[in-house]
Amino acid sequence: MENTTSHWDVVVVGGGPAGACTAGLLAKKGRRVLVLEKEVFPRYHIGESMITGMISVTDELGVTDRIEAEGFEHKPGLSLVWGSEHALWDIKFKEAGPYAHSYHVDRDRFDEILLDRAAELGATVRQGAPVKEPLVEDGRVCGVRYQHDGRTHEARATTVVDASGQGRVVSRHFSDITWHPDLKNLAVWSYFTGTGRLPGDQHGNILVERVKDRTGWFWGIPLGADRMSVGFVAPVEDVRVERGDLEGFFDARLKETEHLRDLLDGSRCVEEYRTARDWSYMAHDYWGPGWVSVGDASCFVDPLLSSGVCLGMLCAVPLADGLDLALDAPEKESRVLDQYADGCRTFHQGITDYVMFFYEQERDKEDYFERAHSIANNPLFTSPRAGFVGLVSGIAGMKSVFGMYGEEAAAAR
Known part of the structure; x- marks a missing residue:
């Protein structure tokens, strides 16, 4: 009515x-x-x-x-493991523009x-x-x-x-x-406590780390003193194969990182794993x-x-x-x-x-x-x-x- x-x-x-x-x-x-x-x-x-x-x-x-x-x-900037060197590098927002940090x-x-x-x-x-x-x-x-x-x-x-x-x-x-034919990805993520931080002035940066020798990358977003949002993004066909065991799939890829793996050493996953289509x-x-x-x-x-x-x-x-x-x-x-x-x-x-x-x-x-x-x-x-x-x-x-x-x-x- x-x-x-x-x-x-x-x-x-x-x-x-x-x-x-x-x-x-x-x-x-x-x-x-x-x-x-x-x-x-x-x-x-x-x-x-x-x-x-x-x-x-x-x-x-x-x-x-x-x-x-x-x-x-x-969030003062970005830290990345990306490119041919396979090494950690970073940028600061204050290098270009009026704002020293975001959130x-x-x-x-x-x-x-x-x-x-x-x-x-x-x-x-x-x-x-x-x-x-x-x-x-x-x-x-x-x-x-x-x-x-x-x-x-x-x-x-x-x-x-x-x-x-x-x-x-x-x-x-x-x-x-x-739809962009080359950007049909899925994200798998959860939240962890007891996490570490990047060193020095990268302490508040988001970490973006590619998985070596694979298609896919992780984010690590610090949300507090020892809490972090962690997600993995990969082509949809790679994730769908493992949908029955998202935790196992996530952990297997995490072991192939270097810096994020160290930040999560000794941490605890505190929420269920979620997925989202990032097409x-x-x-x-x-x-x-x-x-x-x-x-x-x-x-x-x-x-x-x-x-x-x-x-x-x-x-x-x-x-x-x-x-x-x-x-x-x-x-x-x-x-x-x-x-x-x-x-x-x-x-x-x-x-x-x-x-x-x-x-x-x-x-x-x-x-x-x-x-x-x-x-x-x-x-x-x-x-x-x-x-x-x-x-x-x-x-x-x-x-x-x-x-x-x-x-x-x-x-x-």
């Missing part, structure tokens, strides 16, 4: 980082925004290691101090901070509110039908933002996706009449560089700017959303292309630096190493997505 119909400037489907940031930025501009999130926060979500590009967005939303106060582990976070709490802030800024947030279908009139999406408190509701809006992640609750009705894809269309996608609803990039959350948060900025302009001047909608889609697609494609290059694991690290420098293509990065740091920190993408609409958007912000 239909219960209520409400009217909004924008309905955002999904309360994760991309959706919460889009909603918060639009509400900050005075727009009437409804966020529909199917889960009730806090809820579990993998993805604990952040890069510094996202801090520009948390600064704009006014939550960086809250994230700091939460006590999340500081390793528990996503349940991190996401809750962002969604709470969207509500504080004026967005209406409804949790436990799964969207069932888009509403379409005369070829244009005009809202969604959703469930909440045991009833069915309609929310109508000028624009619906699909921030529902890989489920693509709205956009899958209007756009197909293209990279890109949507054919990022927007259509009455709808637009952001975050994983637009594109999913292999987790090798921990870029996913940052990409979604950075793209929320031009999306909010563009929708704000289009709400005042509907005749500008096609232009600004084309600019949004082209800019974010270029950003996504650059990261995906680089991940593919980086997966060529027997290159010299100078090759990785040179390719990153060419993709970043920014005179601020004065050396190939700085270009690499700028790219893997997300800083290289900030200029391309911020100011996408020039002086118009700057005046409106």
